[in-house]
Amino acid sequence: MSNGKVYYGEYLQLDKILGAQAPESEKANVEAHDEMLFIVIHQAYELWFKQILHEVGSVLKMFASSEIDDDGPAVPTAVHRLRRVNTILQVLVKQIDILETMTPLDFLDFRDLLRPASGFQSIQFKELEARLGLKMDERFGKQYYTSQLKPDDKNYVQGIENQPTLIELINSWLERMPFFEERFWNEAADDSGRPYFWSQMRKIYQDSLSEGEQGNLKLWDQEFFGETKGRLSAKAKRSALFIMLYRDLPLFQLPFSLLQSLLDIDESMATWRYRHINMVSRMIGMRVGTGGSTGKKYLKGAMDSHYIFSELADLSSFLIDRRRIPELPDSLAHRLGYTVNRK
Ligand code: HEM
Numbered sequence: 001m002s003n004g005k006v007y008y009g010e011y012l013q014l015d016k017i018l019g020a021q022a023p024e025s026e027k028a029n030v031e032a033h034d035e036m037l038f039i040v041i042h043q044a045y046e047l048w049f050k051q052i053l054h055e056v057g058s059v060l061k062m063f064a065s066s067e068i069d070d071d072g073p074a075v076p077t078a079v080h081r082l083r084r085v086n087t088i089l090q091v092l093v094k095q096i097d098i099l100e101t102m103t104p105l106d107f108l109d110f111r112d113l114l115r116p117a118s119g120f121q122s123i124q125f126k127e128l129e130a131r132l133g134l135k136m137d138e139r140f141g142k143q144y145y146t147s148q149l150k151p152d153d154k155n156y157v158q159g160i161e162n163q164p165t166l167i168e169l170i171n172s173w174l175e176r177m178p179f180f181e182e183r184f185w186n187e188a189a190d191d192s193g194r195p196y197f198w199s200q201m202r203k204i205y206q207d208s209l210s211e212g213e214q215g216n217l218k219l220w221d222q223e224f225f226g227e228t229k230g231r232l233s234a235k236a237k238r239s240a241l242f243i244m245l246y247r248d249l250p251l252f253q254l255p256f257s258l259l260q261s262l263l264d265i266d267e268s269m270a271t272w273r274y275r276h277i278n279m280v281s282r283m284i285g286m287r288v289g290t291g292g293s294t295g296k297k298y299l300k301g302a303m304d305s306h307y308i309f310s311e312l313a314d315l316s317s318f319l320i321d322r323r324r325i326p327e328l329p330d331s332l333a334h335r336l337g338y339t340v341n342r343k
Helices: 014-018 035-064 074-099 104-108 123-132 143-148 151-160 166-175 196-208 216-225 234-245 250-284 296-305 310-318 330-335
Strands: none
Touching: 035 074, 035 123, 035 166, 074 250, 104 250, 123 151, 123 166, 143 151, 166 234, 166 250, 196 216, 216 234, 216 310, 234 250, 234 310, 250 296, 250 310
C-alpha cells in the first residue's frame, strides 16, 4: 500500500513494463527459450531510444531560439546532454554482446513467428535519424518505408522533417557566430573580395598541399565560398573551421566540444549499425530480413549513407598545422578570452 506516498513499483509502473512480454512462441505453444531475451532486449533499446529523444528534443528547443546566448547556460547544457546521448549509444552498441549469446539455431526456434515485424519498424529509431537531420529523400531503400511501415508511422517520420532538425539549427547557430561581425573579417584584401583572413588561410592551405593534393584547393573554394550543396552553408563551414583551428581560445572550447559531440554521435550510431550488421550476418547469413528487405545489403547501404554530420568530419581535410595558424588581432583574441579579459 502506498498510503499516498510514492511507492517504487507504482512510480515506475512496473506492472505495465514487466507485464509487457508476450512471446509469440508461447501463443503458438512452441518451445523457444530465447524469445524472452529477444523481447527484453528490444524493449530495453526502445526505452533508451526514448531517453535519447528526450535529450535531443531539449537541445533542439534550446537551439531553436535565435537569441541563444553563447555566454549563457544553453551551450554547456547542450554539450552535457549530447555527451549523455553518446554515452547511451555506447551502451547500446555494447548490448549487442548480450544478443549474440543467442545462437542462429536458438533464433530459428521462433524467427518465422515474427514475420513481417522487424527492427526496421522502430519509429523511435527513425525519429532520431529524422530529428538529427536525415530526410526521407536521402534514406537508403526508400521503397521499404512505403511497404514496411504503417501509413501513420511513415507520415509521422516524414512530418518531423517539417520541424527544424539538429543539423539545420547547428547550421544557423554557426552562421550567426558573433565574431563574424568584427571589422577584421570584412577587410577585403584581394581581387576576389574575400576577407584578408580567408585569403591568408587559403594561401597557407595551398602551401601545405603536396603535389598530388593540388586539386584540394578547388574543394577549399567550393566548401568555404561556393554554393551550398549539402546540409551546411559555406558561412557555417567557415565558422566551424575557425572554431576547430582556434579551439584553444577559452571562448571556443565549448563550441568545439559541441562539434565533437555531434561527430561522436555519428560515430556511435555508425558503430551500432556496424555491430548490428555483423550480428545479423551471423544470425541469418544471406537470408532476407523478417521485414522483407535485402537484409545485410540494405543495412550496409543505410550505414554508408545515413551519416548526418559528415560535413563536419570532412573539415579535417582543411585544417593546417598549429604552427601555421595566423595570430588573431589582439582585440579579437581578447574577445575570445575569458569574460574578465573581454572589453
Ligand atoms: C536476432 C537479432 C536481429 C536480427 C536478425 C535483425 C535483423 C535485421 C534486419 C535483417 C534488418 C533489415 C530490415 C529487415 O528486412 O528486417 C534490421 C533492421 C533494423 N534492426 Fe535489427 N535485427 C536484430 C536485432 C535488433 C535489435 C536488438 C534492435 C534494437 C532495436 C534492432 C534494430 C533494428 C533497426 C533500428 C533496424 C533499421 C536499421 C536501419 O534502417 O538502418 N535489431 N534488423
